Amino acid sequence: GQNIDQPTEMTATEGAIVQINCTYQTSGFNGLFWYQQHAGEAPTFLSYNVLDGLEEKGRFSSFLSRSKGYSYLLLKELQMKDSASYLCAAPRTGAGSYQLTFGKGTKLSVIP
Amino acid sequence: GAGVSQSPRYKVAKRGQDVALRCDPISGHVSLFWYQQALGQGPEFLTYFQNEAQLDKSGLPSDRFFAERPEGSVSTLKIQRTQQEDSAVYLCASSLEAGANPGNEQFFGPGTRLTVL
Numbered sequence: 001g002q003n004i005d006q007p008t009e010m011t012a013t014e015g016a017i018v019q020i021n022c023t024y025q026t027s028g029f030n031g032l033f034w035y036q037q038h039a040g041e042a043p044t045f046l047s048y049n050v051l052d053g054l055e056e057k058g059r060f061s062s063f064l065s066r067s068k069g070y071s072y073l074l075l076k077e078l079q080m081k082d083s084a085s086y087l088c089a090a091p092r093t094g095a096g097s098y099q100l101t102f103g104k105g106t107k108l109s110v111i112p
Numbered sequence: 113g114a115g116v117s118q119s120p121r122y123k124v125a126k127r128g129q130d131v132a133l134r135c136d137p138i139s140g141h142v143s144l145f146w147y148q149q150a151l152g153q154g155p156e157f158l159t160y161f162q163n164e165a166q167l168d169k170s171g172l173p174s175d176r177f178f179a180e181r182p183e184g185s186v187s188t189l190k191i192q193r194t195q196q197e198d199s200a201v202y203l204c205a206s207s208l209e210a211g212a213n214p215g216n217e218q219f220f221g222p223g224t225r226l227t228v229l
Binding site: 004030031035040041042043044045048050087089091096098099100101102103104105 | 152154219
């Protein structure tokens with residue numbers, strides 16, 4: 001089976017840096033996705049990590065440690081528009097690798 | 113370009129009614145997925161289509177749920193005899209390629225919020 005854990009809520013200040021953690025227990029490993037979802041809107045793709053290490057994309061970076069079953073999303077220079085839920089997701093292994101298992105999401109509130 | 117669209121955006125149904133939710137994927141996308149997202153939860157997989165073939169319906173919660181994609185483009189998720197526990201946001205997603213590559217990015221629609229009274 002697959003289990004993905006992430007904090008339910010976080011609050012951070014505009015202009016600051018925030019790290020959103022995700023731990024996963026999966027049978028096998030097929031990479032890890034991060035999605036952003038504003039309230040009432042579609043989840044949008046942020047990153048997909050397969051290899052260990054940090055991948056940077058502008059203000060957003062994603063880190064993976066396969067040995068620790070751990071990932072984080074790092075948001076720099078926070079803006080009010082970054083207030084959203086951040087979803088960690090892992091594809092199944094084997095024949096059903098298109099199936100994404102999502103965590104419950106971390107609701108980030110950015111305050112002035 | 114146009115993304116994934118879904119209609120209606122909001123649907124209120126009385127318990128026992130049948131509902132039909134529509135998804136228009138990105139043109140040319142082979143794969144189509146339906147997810148159910150309860151309040152405060154992450155999306156949960158319902159079913160997967162590759163073109164018109166429904167290859168996986170393992171996530172459908174009961175036989176009241178039925179999905180189709182007859183021409184390999186638009187898809188409809190039908191829920192018969194709705195129950196209160198069916199209240200959720202139903203998300204559709206599409207991806208360009210067939211689903212074998214786990215890194216295929218899935219593009220999501222805005223969802224249909226179903227409320228069953």
